[in-house]
Amino acid sequence: MKALIAVLPGDGIGPEVVEQGTRLLKAVAERFSHSFELVEAPMGGAAIDLTGSPLPPETLALCQRADAVLLGAVGGPKWDPPAKVRPEQGLLALRKELGLFANLRPVTPVPSLYDTSTLKPEVLRGVDLLVVRELTGGIYFGEKRREEDRAFDACVYTVDEVVRVVRAAAVLARARRKRLTSVDKANVLETSRLWRSVTERIVSEEFPDIELKHMLVDACAMHLIKRPADFDVIVTENMFGDILTDEAAMLSGSIGMLPSASLGANRRGLYEPIHGSAPDIAGRGVANPYGTLLSVAMLLRHSLGLEQEARAVEAAVASSLDAGVLTADLSAPSTRPAGTREVGGSVIDRLGE
């Protein structure tokens, strides 16, 4: 197939990890006979320095034309407050312009990295979960007010906002183990009661083959640590998703391992590792690119529909990890850590083994 992929290296370690992502995309294209056009564009702090804007019109136009967007990371102390134009604004604007309302965060700890997690290996065994977080609604985007002696935030959800993200999550569950856990606080919040009733209706009407469970957010925060292998797909509102995805990230030993995708109504998506721009280690060639390489696998699966290729990438990553090709954040202090490029090469070498 032919595909146009926008590549936004961004800031800090972004360019280093994205370089391995583009190498991998080229290798996948070659091995599976696809034609991927990769076009780079500035984004975040790098774009502010070049153009004054964290999301220049040319970058946005490219992303809107592309089949998928691969992003490294944005931000850094150079553009921290009191700076008014900030790298993160570019990311928010990009999500909004592309209509991305579902954030996907899979967590699948691999046995060779169980040591790096603070959870016991027997708890991690069999964990393969995917959190789908609503990304554009809820209290983060509601009206805010500040008065002399009080502050106010509004949490609003419409039926349509819930419908589309639950539908997206149910489609994903259907391609996995067909189990969906919807997380809310329906015993207290009106938005959660709406969430629960809409979820109930959509799943029973459109996804009778999916097993749906409801769970309160505090119970879910427990369950994620107690029996994480119980989960398949979790779907939840914006703020609960913000908290639970970060908690779930700890099942994997390093956030350097974790990919993410943001999806909208069509197939176009934004793919990025969840680690930030890590300015403290930028430019030293030591950053962990596995999160980016696994984001490439998600890109292949969700935006290009190339399931076989996605699995080949995931298998190559697993094989590379098993072989002990580990960056500094993953390896024991006594062993020689692998560099960023070395990991990229190792995964590419193992592609389609």
Place this chain on the structure above:
Amino acid sequence: MKALIAVLPGDGIGPEVVEQGTRLLKAVAERFSHSFELVEAPMGGAAIDLTGSPLPPETLALCQRADAVLLGAVGGPKWDPPAKVRPEQGLLALRKELGLFANLRPVTPVPSLYDTSTLKPEVLRGVDLLVVRELTGGIYFGEKRREEDRAFDACVYTVDEVVRVVRAAAVLARARRKRLTSVDKANVLETSRLWRSVTERIVSEEFPDIELKHMLVDACAMHLIKRPADFDVIVTENMFGDILTDEAAMLSGSIGMLPSASLGANRRGLYEPIHGSAPDIAGRGVANPYGTLLSVAMLLRHSLGLEQEARAVEAAVASSLDAGVLTADLSAPSTRPAGTREVGGSVIDRLGE
């Protein structure tokens, strides 16, 4: 000293665990020459069955007169919806009438129970944290609306609401390791920005000896699993506290171990184990009373000012656990579990060892 303690056994396993709590209070009174008057009253489902109300006026009047309230648990399938009068309403009303705005949940895993946690022993070593949750404000108590196609919840905090709970938490930190972590989402929420600025001011003006750190709620959800021993006292708003206390509870292997206190402007407090009424095991004499016994320690410390007695109870609990006196939720399947009364007796025997 003389003290009046209201004892509300409640429902399910409540009466069984509270019985051990009253035995312990009597033993403490005897050993340390205090005069505790213990008066029982109906509460929750038991009170609904007796009087039609989950918090009868006589029970409330007793609690208002008492120096402290010891509660077991309330609720059970018998009073679940569609029942309109519910046991939990009694608890909410009691908290409100007593003006309890700070919920305290300490988590101090003991080495002899590290096996029962899903976290690795080296992560649990040194964990001794206390979460102080604001209990009467925020989105759980804000205005709620439902329209045809949308739902709405308001989150409001006033300066006064933040001041009083932060002050309570800082006082507690002062008696511990003098470190306070305030958790919010100030990068997004207006209520959190108010929370942060009030906390900053109160601590710098009134508690210059306390080391204050701010942490975002999602980062805290990570940190609690990654390096829980870093925390001393955590203070946070109602909903974040709801989620984080349940997450933190998992550091300890069983929620049967965990005590709680709810405090207000004066010394009167409500003390209860965090486990629920567990109707499935009620009446069989197998429930874990350690959470109640540790709640008694909190009662002695926070409402009666009996620090030495509180420590004696905690030491007796630790000694009993070390000796392997474990209820079924704590013990290996191969060993004979201790019964509820056996644990009570074991702790009393070790009091002041």
